[in-house]
Every structure is written in structure tokens, then in C-alpha cells.
Amino acid sequence: MLGFTYICDAMENRICKLFGIEHPIIQAGMVWCSGWRLAAAASKAGGLGLIGAGSMHPDNLRHHIRSCKDALRIPGSESEAGGGNAGSPEVRFLPFGVNVPLMYPQIEEIMNIIVEEKVPIVFTSAGSPKKWTPFLKEHGIKVAHVVSSSVFAVKCEEAGVDAVVAEGFEAGGHNGREETTTFCLIPQVREAITIPLIAAGGVASRASYNAAFALGAEGVQIGTRFALCTESSAHPAFKERCRGLKEGETKLLLKKLAPTRLVDNDFSMAVLEAENRGASAEELTILLGKSRAKMGIFEGNLSEGELEIGQVASMVRKEESAADIIRDLTGVPGDFLMP
Amino acid sequence: MLGFTYICDAMENRICKLFGIEHPIIQAGMVWCSGWRLAAAASKAGGLGLIGAGSMHPDNLRHHIRSCKDALRIPGSESEAGGGNAGSPEVRFLPFGVNVPLMYPQIEEIMNIIVEEKVPIVFTSAGSPKKWTPFLKEHGIKVAHVVSSSVFAVKCEEAGVDAVVAEGFEAGGHNGREETTTFCLIPQVREAITIPLIAAGGVASRASYNAAFALGAEGVQIGTRFALCTESSAHPAFKERCRGLKEGETKLLLKKLAPTRLVDNDFSMAVLEAENRGASAEELTILLGKSRAKMGIFEGNLSEGELEIGQVASMVRKEESAADIIRDLTGVPGDFLMP
Numbered sequence: 001m002l003g004f005t006y007i008c009d010a011m012e013n014r015i016c017k018l019f020g021i022e023h024p025i026i027q028a029g030m031v032w033c034s035g036w037r038l039a040a041a042a043s044k045a046g047g048l049g050l051i052g053a054g055s056m057h058p059d060n061l062r063h064h065i066r067s068c069k070d071a072l073r074i075p076g077s078e079s080e081a082g083g084g085n086a087g088s089p090e091v092r093f094l095p096f097g098v099n100v101p102l103m104y105p106q107i108e109e110i111m112n113i114i115v116e117e118k119v120p121i122v123f124t125s126a127g128s129p130k131k132w133t134p135f136l137k138e139h140g141i142k143v144a145h146v147v148s149s150s151v152f153a154v155k156c157e158e159a160g161v162d163a164v165v166a167e168g169f170e171a172g173g174h175n176g177r178e179e180t181t182t183f184c185l186i187p188q189v190r191e192a193i194t195i196p197l198i199a200a201g202g203v204a205s206r207a208s209y210n211a212a213f214a215l216g217a218e219g220v221q222i223g224t225r226f227a228l229c230t231e232s233s234a235h236p237a238f239k240e241r242c243r244g245l246k247e248g249e250t251k252l253l254l255k256k257l258a259p260t261r262l263v264d265n266d267f268s269m270a271v272l273e274a275e276n277r278g279a280s281a282e283e284l285t286i287l288l289g290k291s292r293a294k295m296g297i298f299e300g301n302l303s304e305g306e307l308e309i310g311q312v313a314s315m316v317r318k319e320e321s322a323a324d325i326i327r328d329l330t331g332v333p334g335d336f337l338m339p
Numbered sequence: 340m341l342g343f344t345y346i347c348d349a350m351e352n353r354i355c356k357l358f359g360i361e362h363p364i365i366q367a368g369m370v371w372c373s374g375w376r377l378a379a380a381a382s383k384a385g386g387l388g389l390i391g392a393g394s395m396h397p398d399n400l401r402h403h404i405r406s407c408k409d410a411l412r413i414p415g416s417e418s419e420a421g422g423g424n425a426g427s428p429e430v431r432f433l434p435f436g437v438n439v440p441l442m443y444p445q446i447e448e449i450m451n452i453i454v455e456e457k458v459p460i461v462f463t464s465a466g467s468p469k470k471w472t473p474f475l476k477e478h479g480i481k482v483a484h485v486v487s488s489s490v491f492a493v494k495c496e497e498a499g500v501d502a503v504v505a506e507g508f509e510a511g512g513h514n515g516r517e518e519t520t521t522f523c524l525i526p527q528v529r530e531a532i533t534i535p536l537i538a539a540g541g542v543a544s545r546a547s548y549n550a551a552f553a554l555g556a557e558g559v560q561i562g563t564r565f566a567l568c569t570e571s572s573a574h575p576a577f578k579e580r581c582r583g584l585k586e587g588e589t590k591l592l593l594k595k596l597a598p599t600r601l602v603d604n605d606f607s608m609a610v611l612e613a614e615n616r617g618a619s620a621e622e623l624t625i626l627l628g629k630s631r632a633k634m635g636i637f638e639g640n641l642s643e644g645e646l647e648i649g650q651v652a653s654m655v656r657k658e659e660s661a662a663d664i665i666r667d668l669t670g671v672p673g674d675f676l677m678p
Contacts, residue, residue: 149586169508170520178587181509181520183541183550184650188586190546191654202522207529207554211522214550247488247527248517256615276595278617311523315530 014196015219018142018162019121020095022046023330024219025209026165026198027322029099029123030173031055031308032297033227033234036064040071041231041322043096046330049322050123054101055294058109061098065117069093095120097142101174102127115139126174129159146200146221148176148185150192157193164193165221168201172224172310173293175252175259183215190216204312209329222325224310227297230321235300238307245313256281257288263307267292353535354558357481357501358460359434361385362669363558364548365504365537366661368438368462369512370394370647371636372566372573375403379410380570380661382435385669388661389462393440394633397448400437404456408432434459436481441466454478465513468498485539485560487515487524489531496532503532504560507540511563511649512632514591514598522554529555543651548668561664563649566636569660574639577646584652593627595620602646606631 015024027042028034029050039049051064069091077092098119103126104110111132114122122136125146136143137160144163145156153164166189168182169175180188182201190197199217202208204225212220226232228239242263253271254260256279262268274287288306296305320328354363366381367373368389378388390403408430416431437458439449442465450471453461461475464485475482476499483502484495492503505528507521508514519527521540528536538556541547543564551559565571567578584602592610593599595618601607613626627645635644659667 151586168520168522170523179590180586180650181507181522181541183507183521183547184509184654185586187544187546188654202520205526207526208522211550211553214553215546247490247519247524251518276617278615311519315523315527 013218015163015198018196019048019097021048023326024198025326025329026050026123026219026221027226028200028221028223029053029097030223030227031293033232034099035233036068036071038226038229038231038233038322039064039096040068042226042326043068043072043094045323045326047322047326048095048097048121050097050099050121052099053110054099054104055298058106058113061110062113062117065098065113065119068096069117072096097121097123099123099125100132101125102132107132111135114141123165124161125165129156129161133159133161144198147189149178149180150185150189153189153193153197157195161195163196163198163219164189165198165200166217167221168199169252170261170311171201172227172250172261172313173308175261177255177259179252179259182212186212186215186217202310202312204310204315206329206331208312224313225316225325226322227309228313228316229325230319234297237300237302238297238305241302241307242309242313243317243319245309247311247314249314250309250311254284254288257284260306261308261310263309263313265296265305265307266303267296267305268307352557354502354537357535358387358436360387362665363537364665364668365389365462365539365558365560366565367539367560367562368392368436369562369566370632372571373438374572375407375410377565377568377570377572377661378403378435379407381565381665382407382411382433384662384665386661386665387460388435389438389460390435391438392449393438393443394637397445397452400449401452401456404437404452404458407435408456411435436460436462438462438464439471440464441471446471450474453480462504463500464504468495468500472498472500483537486528488517488519489524489527492528492532492536496534500534502535502537502558503528504537504539505556506560507538508591509600509650510540511566511589511600511652512647514600516594516598518591518598521551525551525554525556541649541651543649543654545668545670547651563652564655564664565661566648567652567655568664569658573636576639576641577636577644580641580646581648581652582656582658584648586650586653588653589648589650593623596623596627599645599647600649602648602652604635604644604646605642606635606644607646 023046025047027049029052031054034052039051042049072094074092121142123144129145143161145161146165147153156164169179198219199212200221203220292306295301296307362385364386366388368391370393373391378390381388411433413431460481462483468484482500484500485504486492495503508518537558538551539560542559631645634640635646
């Protein structure tokens with residue numbers, strides 16, 4: 001009998017130490033799902049909650065950040081805190097972060113709000129980590145960047161980010177062009193970088209949580225399972241549809257625009273049909289139109305919206321809270337053992 | 340610090356017990372790679388070697404089976420064996436098997452040869468397990484079947500197969516239509532069946548070997564790393580090209596025919612271009628022509644052949660023997676531990 005162990009307590013795990021959290025579990029900052037309620041619930045349960053800025057106007061993002069800080073305020077911290085500017089008491093709160101897609105049109109405004117509101121952690125994605133990492137680090141903000149290959153992971157380390165999220169082909173929503181799966185990606189990124197590594201794509205059960213560590217990750221980012229939990233702001237109809245998903249009912253589509261994993265529905269079948277007959281990027285742009293993700297995820301239009309979710313949705317079947325998820329993943333090992 | 344263990348010694352592991360092998364590692368029966376030399380080398384090293392019937396004429400298969408038995412003969416077993424028919428001495432040999440794609444045109448002839456030659460183990464793929472499992476079991480042959488979803492895995496258990504191989508999207512060559520990755524597939528198949536489960540697709544390093552067990556597998560089937568080892572009958576130029584592969588340099592193509600993972604080259608780019616402009620199945624069939632896999636893998640035509648290999652090839656970099664691979668996977672754990 002061989003065995004191996006992985007480090008997942010806050011004393012030794014680099015992700016826990018970096019972000020000041022109890023469990024190395026990041027709740028992904030997803031469009032139309034990850035508002036302050038979800039982020040606060042994940043952080044309160046000992047993980048790291050992320051607000052998804054990708055679907056928020058700047059003013060709305062500020063509201064979510066403030067609400068999250070209120071929810072995560074550490075009682076009595078106003079009086080405890082010493083120092084600070086001009087003797088003003090500093091309120092302390094549990095760690096949380098904001099996910100910022102770097103192609104966001106109002107990116108400068110977003111970044112200034114993050115600094116003004118003293119957000120402690122930022123996850124960036126969909127762009128070069130070189131542009132904003134120095135700015136965020138100058139303001140004392142911890143930075144993680146999402147990649148889909150070890151080539152980009154090395155660029156992250158060179159740019160000075162604190163941690164890398166490596167996300168596999170099975171993940172929901174926008175996706176890398178390499179189509180490398182979590183199982184193949186994590187060991188290769190592990191070899192390529194020395195900074196802390198977070199695995200994303202397909203992590204939902206205790207078995208996959210443990211497997212991510214075996215592959216070389218030091219933490220996990222979980223999207224799908226949190227997108228479907230009670231505190232997610234996704235529409236109940238969207239959650240219900242995704243909880244009943246069968247294997248093979250998501251597809252990576254729109255590869256001529258930005259590859260996106262979508263649940264099978266009338267819209268996605270129209271895209272598939274167009275792609276099969278060789279539709280151009282221009283034609284697909286018109287077919288996609290605007291606000292499809294909002295229509296599907298937030299408004300619950302199951303036939304015409306973009307239903308972004310990961311392959312592993314077919315394992316998520318019940319209504320549960322963010323705290324339930326973290327408890328399930330970090331409980332005493334047992335059910336993943338060999339029969 | 341949490342920890343978990345997995346069972347991988349022959350006394351307790353169900354795959355080892357089922358096949359009578361030392362390590363729960365199956366060397367995949369791959370077209371143009373898996374002749375008797377590779378199968379015998381994998382079995383001698385304590386794994387289970389498989390001859391790939393998919394690229395062999397029936398007479399050639401018989402030759403490979405006989406050569407494999409010669410190579411795996413247990414010395415002195417002729418005189419030791421008692422009983423048997425009419426007192427004839429029975430030669431004993433180490434376990435090995437044959438992989439049979441069920442759409443093989445001369446399937447009846449192949450199956451009769453397997454029975455005549457007393458092959459102890461058969462792995463079937465690409466077809467229904469119902470048709471041949473009873474025939475093989477009646478002849479005392481152990482049967483495993485390869486699937487790409489838990490729906491098919493359940494059908495295997497119902498058909499009476501002894502073990503299931505669940506193969507993810509990252510695997511080389513022919514591939515399932517669901518595109519479910521190893522990371523998402525294994526836990527779902529584990530939930531769906533009670534018979535022994537072998538993980539395939541992306542397993543190449545000790546980290547991924549351990550991760551497969553964490554996901555719920557009881558053994559692994561390894562294609563890519565064995566296809567590129569010394570005893571593989573693939574052309575040296577093919578092996579060298581695949582050992583230098585970068586991440587993202589394989590693609591799942593020919594989805595309108597049978598989805599196949601191929602290395603980027605002139606032929607695959609012609610397929611991609613045709614698919615992007617909406618080429619029909621008929622047009623793709625003409626473009627594919629005949630014997631492309633032989634041309635690429637066996638004859639080493641790197642520009643015009645089909646170069647079938649898994650995503651994980653980008654982690655395989657050196658010349659090594661089949662025994663080196665098994666030693667590397669089953670050695671004392673260490674290098675996959677967290678820093």
C-alpha cells in the first residue's frame with residue numbers, strides 16, 4: 001500500500017498563507033453569479049470569495065464591494081485597529097477579492113474603484129498580466145492571473161503575480177484556445193513555475209479536490225458548483241437546468257470568436273449548425289448579438305440565452321449553500337477511497 | 340495536514356487481482372504502436388501489455404500473439420503443469436491481452452484466433468459490449484471495454500464485462516463524442532458502476548497516476564507514453580516529433596466522421612481549414628483517404644500522415660523503455676508532493 005499526503009491547512013499551504021484564508025478554495029468570480037452575497041458566503045465559510053466584475057457597471061461593482069465588506073466586517077475591529085491615517089480607526093474584514101476580465105471596456109475606472117475601496121485581492125483574466133499587475137501590487141493588492149497554458153503561466157511569474165490559476169478545457173464560459181484539460185494542464189504548469197498554483201476546471205467533488213492536489217496544485221478555484229448554489233445570483237431556472245444536466249450536454253462553441261462552453265439549447269444549436277456549415281466570425285457575431293449571457297444566466301431564458309457552465313455540472317444535483325460546498329470538500333476524507 | 344491513501348498493490352487492488360498482474364497499469368493496444376514487443380515488455384515489467392489488433396491483418400495478429408506468448412513463457416512451466424487435455428503439458432505465460440476495435444471488418448476471424456490462441460484478456464472498444472462479451476467469457480477470457488461516458492459504462496456492467504476503461508477527451512486517436520475530460524469523467528463513472536474502473540486519457544506521470552486513483556480509478560491505461568517508448572513499433576520520426584510537442588499542438592478533428600486527436604501538420608491543417616469552411620462528411624472522407632494513420636505513425640510521414648497522440652505528449656520528452664515507464668510510475672512517491 002502506497003500513500004501520499006497533501007498540504008491543505010492554513011499553516012503550511014501557500015494559497016492559504018498568501019490570501020489569509022482557512023481552506024485553499026477559491027469561489028470563482030463569475031458573470032451574473034458572483035455578487036457580494038456569494039463572495040461573502042464563500043469567505044465566511046473559510047474559502048476566498050470573489051466578486052465577478054465582468055458583468056457589473058462600475059457603480060454596481062462599488063456597491064457590491066461595499067456590501068461584501070459590510071458582510072465580512074470583523075466585529076470590534078474598528079476599536080482594535082491602531083495606526084492608520086490621522087488616527088482614524090481602520091475597519092478590518094475577512095479576505096475577499098474581485099475578478100476582473102482585462103478586456104473590460106471601463107478597466108481604468110474598475111481598477112481605481114478597487115484601489116479606493118481597498119479590495120485586498122484581485123484575480124485578473126483574459127489579457128496580459130503585465131499591464132495591471134505592477135499597479136495593483138503598488139497598492140498592496142495580491143494578484144492572481146488565470147491562464148490556459150504553461151507558456152502564459154511563465155509570463156505571469158515574470159510579471160510578478162502572486163499566484164496562477166490554471167484552467168482546463170472542461171471549465172464553463174470563456175476558455176483557452178489550446179483545449180488542454182485540467183488533468184494535462186496542472187502537471188505541466190507545476191513544472192513551469194515556482195509560484196503558488198490554483199487548479200480550475202472540473203473541480204467540484206472531494207475526489208476532484210484531492211486529485212487537483214495530486215496533480216500539483218496548491219489550491220482550487222471552483223466555478224460551476226458555486227454558480228448553482230443558494231447564494232449565487234443566477235436565475236433559479238438556470239440553476240435548475242444545470243443541476244439536471246447529463247454528461248455531454250455542454251459544448252465548447254464560438255471558437256472563431258472566443259471559445260465558450262455552453263449548455264445545449266436552441267441558441268447553442270443554432271451556433272453549432274452555423275459553425276458546421278462554416279459560418280464566418282462576422283456571421284457568428286451577429287448571431288450572438290448582445291447580452292446573451294445575462295439573458296441566459298441572470299434572466300433565466302433557457303432557450304435563447306447563453307448558459308455558461310462547466311462539464312462537471314452533471315455531478316451537481318442538489319440545492320446547497322456555499323458553506324455546504326466548502327464543508328463537503330474539506331471534511332474528513334473517506335468517500336473517495338478505493339472500494 | 341490531511342492525507343489519503345490508495346490501493347495499488349496486487350494483493351488488494353481489483354485490477355491487479357482480475358488480470359493477475361503486479362501493477363495496475365495497462366499499456367494501451369494502439370494501432371501501429373502496440374505489437375508483441377511492446378506488449379511483452381509491458382507485461383514483463385509487471386503491467387498488462389496489450390497487442391493492438393486494429394492495425395493487423397488476422398494472420399499478422401496470430402503471429403504477434405504467438406511471439407508475445409513465446410516472450411512471456413514462464414520457464415519450466417511445461418513440466419510443472421499437471422492436468423490439461425489428454426495429459427498434454429500446458430505452457431504457462433505471463434498475462435497479456437489484445438485490444439479489438441469492434442468495428443473491425445474481419446471481427447469474427449479475429450475473435451476465433453483469440454480463442455484458438457488462448458489469449459487470456461481482451462479489451463474491446465468502438466462498439467457495443469453486448470455482442471462479443473458472452474462469447475469471450477464462455478471461453479474463459481477476461482473482458483474490459485472502453486467507454487467515454489457513464490451511460491456506456493453502465494451498459495458494460497449490464498453486458499457482464501469484467502472492467503471498464505473510461506477514456507477522457509485528452510486521449511490520442513479516436514475519441515468520444517461527449518468530449519468529457521478525464522477529470523470530469525472518472526468520478527462520474529465511479530458513481531455509476533460497481534465493477535473495476537481503469538482511467539485513460541492524460542495519464543503519463545506519477546502525479547497523474549496518483550490523481551487517477553484520487554478520482555476513483557483502480558488502474559490506469561496509458562497510451563501516449565508507451566507509444567513513444569523504445570519497444571513501440573511506431574516510426575522513430577513519429578516518436579521524435581511527438582516527444583518535442585508543445586501544449587496545444589494536438590487537436591480533436593474529423594468530428595463529422597469519427598472524432599480523432601491529431602498532431603498539427605500539413606494534413607491536419609487541411610482538415611481544420613476544410614472544417615472551418617463547413618466541409619461535409621463526404622468531402623472529409625475523400626480528404627482523409629486511406630491508410631493515413633499507417634503513413635503517419637508507422638511510416639513516419641510527418642506532413643501527410645495522421646499523427647495520433649494524446650495531449651499529454653507534451654510532457655513526454657525522453658527515450659525510455661516500457662520498464663522505465665512502469666518503474667517511474669510505481670517508485671517511491673516524492674516528486675508530486677506539495678512544495
